[in-house]
Amino acid sequence: MLKTSVSNSALELLTGNLGLHPDKIAYICADKALSYSDLNKACRRFAHLLQKQGIVPQERVLIALPDCLAFPIVFLGCLLTGGVAVAVSPTLSEEELALIIDDCGARILVSLGKPAVPYYAVDEKVKVIICDDQGQVDGSYTSVELDTLYQQPSVDDIAYMLYSSGSTGRPKGVPHLHKSLLLPCDLVGKALLDIKSDDVIFSTSKFSFAYGLINSLAFPLRFGATAILHPGKPDPLAVLNIIHLHGPSIFFSVPDIFTQIILSCTDRELILPMRLCCSAGEALPAPLFEEWRRLTGLEILDGIGSTEMAYHFISNVPGRAVAGSAGQLVPGYRARLVDDYGNDVPAGREGNLLICGPTRTPCYWNLPELSAGTILPDGFVKTGDIFLERGGFYYYRGRCDDMIKSGACWVSPFIVEDALRSHPAVAECAVAVVTVGTFNRPGAFVVLLPGTKQTPALAQELMSHIMERLPDYMCPVRIRFMTELPRTSTGKIQRFKLREQFTHKHEE
């Protein structure tokens, strides 16, 4: 049966600008810049290189690059061939990378600089392509027929895949069709944010996150804007330095970064060049919204999206942002708030948020049971978030599972609990979200073995024990000793009771 073909999203994003402003800068990274014309040529050269490696349509290519000029070149070059670009963080552990390679079946891995991880040398199944920070491989250039080098995808061809953490700790692949790179540009970029070609975009969220990918790859190219890339850690001083140097008009970040910028500022006011500040990744607390506005005169437009939906489905809009709210439903999406039995909750009541829209992932990769359990037959997706809707605005009320968002990264309590239980003094434990200032972090609640004394020194020892095993953002910010943990009649730990006990509620 003939499949309907659709636009290759890479082709659409690249060629739209060539006629209008080929010499305009598409990307800036440190002291380097890349024009639209040069981006187009570099993407096609990389596509040709992949074809010489024997890439076939729908074959997965793993891209483990930082936010530098090489990323859009490699990502879009892969899409031009019809391959599936699997974007992952370059800071993944060897174990995580091996899991993802095994899961997505990638035969090609693109990395920056000299490989440092042992498996690169021993795993002959994976061809490693080393490029520099401008996407050049071996410094060689290939003369090809650049204008006709692209693959016309069919309507259900996957364009890219991202990996999202799950409750078991094993990352799950979330594939997306070509339209998922383009539709957020129309539904959010144009309709809500009115992004134009004279905008300069700076996103602290990296390309390997859905939020960062659309912010820094799709938005600038769709609208002919310029994007600033920062490969390093987004600490407040580096972020402010970039803002002062390059004067972005649109700033995308996460609540932690906005908080850190506020805390690092000595002046009574902070003059910033942006016309828009946007936040996602975690709920933006109302005090943070208000303090940022007091300091800068700017709103922060909070919004919520997911890897599964490719970008925002609820968002505040400029000039009408409501502090403490994630915003209103983005036109083009449908939402339901349901109880635990799937029935719509009465107006004004909290419910589990279900979302339906045109950017939904078709499935989780290689996870048919999870896909069936999360993506309902009517097309709605269980987000796992609890919301309240009031006057058309959505207010975040927590998770219906026990997952924690810490620094905009998912933390599975089970992973942290496993690490805690490996300490000989721990009888049992539970990890739940606690709020410290404006930050949400994991908090640990520990029952010790009989006869073991609860001391500050032991708490510190437990903290050190975890820090040796887990990344910073997963480490509990507080360890509280308990005599017993709250449980249901069947023995299941009630983490929500721990949250309620030790979370400071926002002042109303």
Place this chain on the structure above:
Amino acid sequence: MPVINELKDLMLNIGVEERIVNEVGPEQILAGHVMDSVHYTAFIVAIEGRYGIRVTDRYALKLRTLNDFRNYINPG
């Protein structure tokens, strides 16, 4: 400045480098210069535990220096 010294002890306890703790002045901005967000939240938790107080999110955004924390712990 006993409270400032106590706060510096707490900074050491949460893992801030000793050299940095010794050099930090009471009016020096902490975020980004002395502590990242991981240390900052651990610092607040340590203060809450040490002094039996709560740092609400509204006030947390105004606590930029050791003097700010000292004044929050001992208001007036």
